[in-house]
Amino acid sequence: MSIQTSVLFDVPGPRARKRNILYTVLTVFLALIGLSILYLGFNRTLSDRESSLFSAETWAVNPAGQWAADMWAPFLRADTWTGYVIPGLQNTLTAALTASVLAIVFGLVFGIGRLSKHWWIRVPSGAIVEFFRGIPLLMLIFFTMALPIVAWQVFDVPTGTFQVTALAAVVTGLTLYNGSVLAEVFRAGILAVPKGQSEAAESIGMSRTQTMWTILIPQAVTSMMPAIVAQLVVLLKDSALGYIIAFPELLRSFTLLATRESNVIPAAIICALIYIVINLTLSRVAIWLERRNARRGKPSATPTAAGGAPSEVNGARGSDEKPTEEPGPHKG
Amino acid sequence: MEAFLSNIDRVVDGFSWTVRLTLLSAFFSFILGILLTAMRVSPVPLLRGLSTAYVEGIRSTPLTLVLLFCGLGLNSALGVSLADSVAMDVFWWAVIGLSAYTSCFVSETLRSGINTIPLGQVEAARSLGLTFTQNLRMIVVPQALRTVVGPLGSVLIALTKNTTVASVAGLGVQEASREMKLMFDQGIAPVLPTFVGFAIGFLILTLPMGYFFGWLAKRVAVVR
Numbered sequence: 001m002s003i004q005t006s007v008l009f010d011v012p013g014p015r016a017r018k019r020n021i022l023y024t025v026l027t028v029f030l031a032l033i034g035l036s037i038l039y040l041g042f043n044r045t046l047s048d049r050e051s052s053l054f055s056a057e058t059w060a061v062n063p064a065g066q067w068a069a070d071m072w073a074p075f076l077r078a079d080t081w082t083g084y085v086i087p088g089l090q091n092t093l094t095a096a097l098t099a100s101v102l103a104i105v106f107g108l109v110f111g112i113g114r115l116s117k118h119w120w121i122r123v124p125s126g127a128i129v130e131f132f133r134g135i136p137l138l139m140l141i142f143f144t145m146a147l148p149i150v151a152w153q154v155f156d157v158p159t160g161t162f163q164v165t166a167l168a169a170v171v172t173g174l175t176l177y178n179g180s181v182l183a184e185v186f187r188a189g190i191l192a193v194p195k196g197q198s199e200a201a202e203s204i205g206m207s208r209t210q211t212m213w214t215i216l217i218p219q220a221v222t223s224m225m226p227a228i229v230a231q232l233v234v235l236l237k238d239s240a241l242g243y244i245i246a247f248p249e250l251l252r253s254f255t256l257l258a259t260r261e262s263n264v265i266p267a268a269i270i271c272a273l274i275y276i277v278i279n280l281t282l283s284r285v286a287i288w289l290e291r292r293n294a295r296r297g298k299p300s301a302t303p304t305a306a307g308g309a310p311s312e313v314n315g316a317r318g319s320d321e322k323p324t325e326e327p328g329p330h331k332g
Numbered sequence: 333m334e335a336f337l338s339n340i341d342r343v344v345d346g347f348s349w350t351v352r353l354t355l356l357s358a359f360f361s362f363i364l365g366i367l368l369t370a371m372r373v374s375p376v377p378l379l380r381g382l383s384t385a386y387v388e389g390i391r392s393t394p395l396t397l398v399l400l401f402c403g404l405g406l407n408s409a410l411g412v413s414l415a416d417s418v419a420m421d422v423f424w425w426a427v428i429g430l431s432a433y434t435s436c437f438v439s440e441t442l443r444s445g446i447n448t449i450p451l452g453q454v455e456a457a458r459s460l461g462l463t464f465t466q467n468l469r470m471i472v473v474p475q476a477l478r479t480v481v482g483p484l485g486s487v488l489i490a491l492t493k494n495t496t497v498a499s500v501a502g503l504g505v506q507e508a509s510r511e512m513k514l515m516f517d518q519g520i521a522p523v524l525p526t527f528v529g530f531a532i533g534f535l536i537l538t539l540p541m542g543y544f545f546g547w548l549a550k551r552v553a554v555v556r
Contacts, residue, residue: 009458023378024377024378031382042409135538139496139527142512240395241396268397272389272393278392280392
């Protein structure tokens, strides 16, 4: 059983209703003050000593401030979208999609590798997964950029001026990190398939490999789908790290645009909106898949995230807890 | 490896900023996260809506954008300065950005913890006449916190790794990953040992955290 928010309090009576109205008014008041400070600050009239805070010209849209129509005008021109936003979005999606496919392959290989009965497969797989899950993604990206230097310093390979492209570095980093997280998702999903399934498969003479690919994985995939999609949201969001190594993805395009038009705030707002729309859509898909699994009476695998990110999206279980309890924490 | 070890003071300095960012952001995001959760389940519809909009919005925005907004938007464009020296100014903005971002995940984790509390607990509390805040303070939050110790540990580990993003343009806090990048670029030590050294540094921070929270989660687990 779980709580819906409405059971935490009784149906408000006359006094509670009055109190709620008071809180609402207070909230509106505080929110208005906060918004006013932001508005005036970016309007560049907040610290204006000449006009008082309550005069009309303080509140009028300042042509030199961030809210001026000129600052938003670039987003009404076609060349802004064709020159900055759409190429940026394309690069973001290219990096995210490539990394998604590679991360799923990486996750499958090492997730199944960790379940192998040979220790010389199991132990290295575990070490690789734990290593890439435990260090920051940004460090992996920096290291990939520096790989030619490593080749030259360690193996004497004459790499010369050869450089790893920013796209390759972002995709490599995203693949290694998210692949390791997905490996844990796959492992949890496969372990969550009832034991009788693999016992039955082995008793009719199937090999371990056959059991894995024809019995366990097909059943595990449905239960893993919400966690996989949730991780892909993380991956898409993390592709914005490409900004730091000058990969011309969505965020980079917007900062270039903001520098050219000096409209930092409108650019930031519209950029955030684009990310929010994409990610919320993907999150809804994950929730829908989870609900569908719950309706069909199948458990949804939750990643055992010591490394962090996926559990945050999926509602989270403990790092050492096995997903044996009731399935989705979001079930109302 | 010798060249790397002879620069160990720079490594330690980098990690000291990482630790400072982590601890302060963890503190603020925990407080803000509890506040957001309380708002999320409160009887006032407006508070619920605000909290939901904030959590869903920030959660879907890349951390890089949040920190860029703090650095270029609030610090540079708005001209709000939080400290006298540039280094401390960007440090505090990084703490604010990281807290604003992480508090969403803390809030989501706590909310999932609240969802695991049996209905009877809350109904019993209400039937005793406890008000919403009493209910939350004495019945719901203590139980919810105990069930989410493990996931909160995961959030803290993610935060530790996320502090590397504070090296982003507009902020440029001199934390570990930036120190590593500088050492790569200046060529004062071979790249591979440097990378391995910094990776070990992060593992020293995150692995014990994971074990500690795993142990703590088992210790305080609610038996049902």
